[in-house]
Amino acid sequence: MFKTINAVQIHVSLDEIEPEIWRRLVLPSGWNLGQLHLAIQAAFNWWNYHLHEFQIGGLRYGDVGLLTQDADEDDPRVFDCREVRLRDFAHGAVFNYVYDFGDNWRHTVMIEEFVALDVAPKHGTCIDGARARPPEDVGGVPGYERFLEIMSDKTDPEHADTRRWVWRLFRSGMVRPGCGGQGCAQCAAPECKAPAASAKAEAQRTDGYINQQPTI
Known part of the structure; x- marks a missing residue:
């Protein structure tokens, strides 16, 4: 039919x-x-x-x-x-x-x-x-790559400020629940398996x- x-x-x-x-x-x-x-x-x-x-x-x-x-x-x-x-x-x-x-x-x-x-x-x-997906206003592909580097290295001088920035996005609802601060960097990182699920x-x-x- x-x-x-x-x-x-x-x-x-x-x-x-x-x-x-x-x-x-x-x-x-x-x-x-x-x-x-x-x-x-x-x-x-x-x-x-x-x-x-x-x-x-x-x-x-x-x-x-x-x-x-x-x-x-x-x-x-x-x-x-x-x-x-x-x-x-x-x-x-x-x-x-x-x-x-x-x-x-x-x-x-x-x-x-x-x-x-x-x-x-x-x-x-x-x-x-x-x-x-990458955070809004992160600076395109180069900015996203730098963001991942910063968030994966706690000794990076920009780590604390970047983590606070991500947390503010989480509080405003601009990243998905469960991804604030450390969690957001983890699920954006290439080695993380969580985002697929x-x-x-x-x-x-x-x-x-x-x-x-x-x-x-």
């Missing part, structure tokens, strides 16, 4: 970080790129207070008003992210999502599979993933864009 495609499975990973920080999502195929942005934010536990854009086939997609506010005439045109839906992509399509133009967190997005679920999903679901739970934080119950 023929079933209508109503969902898409997507793999999202952070570039330039090893071991890989990644999430696998199942989302309604009718969602647009604006909704995909919110799903990625929720899945990685980013806090959505920086600019973002999608880069697809050499073109930029995002919030046209925000991204062109201070643009020059020679800047590439920005297309409305709401005009592109996930079902518009081909199986295996790969494109980029950039969050925070200062830290420049580049994510690679892959369309893994289109699926026909028995019940059409209304929300997204994070079904798999590994490792906690906790990634799904972390990724389920959302404003209705990622469901807490796996769909498949």
Whole structure:
């Protein structure tokens, strides 16, 4: 019996970080790129207070008003992210999502599979993933690498201040529960195995864009 495609499975990973920080999502195929942005934010536990854009086939997609506010005439045109839906992509399509133009967190997005679920999903679901994401405003990949060095060396002169900074993030809710201070550095460290087990739970934080119950 023929079933209508109503969902898409997507793999999202952070570039330039090893071991890989990644999430696998199942989302309604009718969602647009604006909704995909919110799903990625929720899945990685980013806090959505920086600019973002999608880069697809050499073109930029995002919030046209925000991204062109201070643009020059020679800047590439920005297309409305709401005009592109996930079902518009081909199986295996790969494109980029950039969050925070200062830290420049580049994510690679892959369309893994289109699926026909028995019940059409209304929300997204994070079904798999590994490792906690870097702290917001840590300074991009170089800053994150330095952060890991500092937190793994108690003799580093910046260790105490950095640990206090992480604790403040924990108190404000900007890192996941259980990861304040020493714990946060441990689960961000490459040798730590804990984030793989906790990634799904972390990724389920959302404003209705990622469901807490796996769909498949």
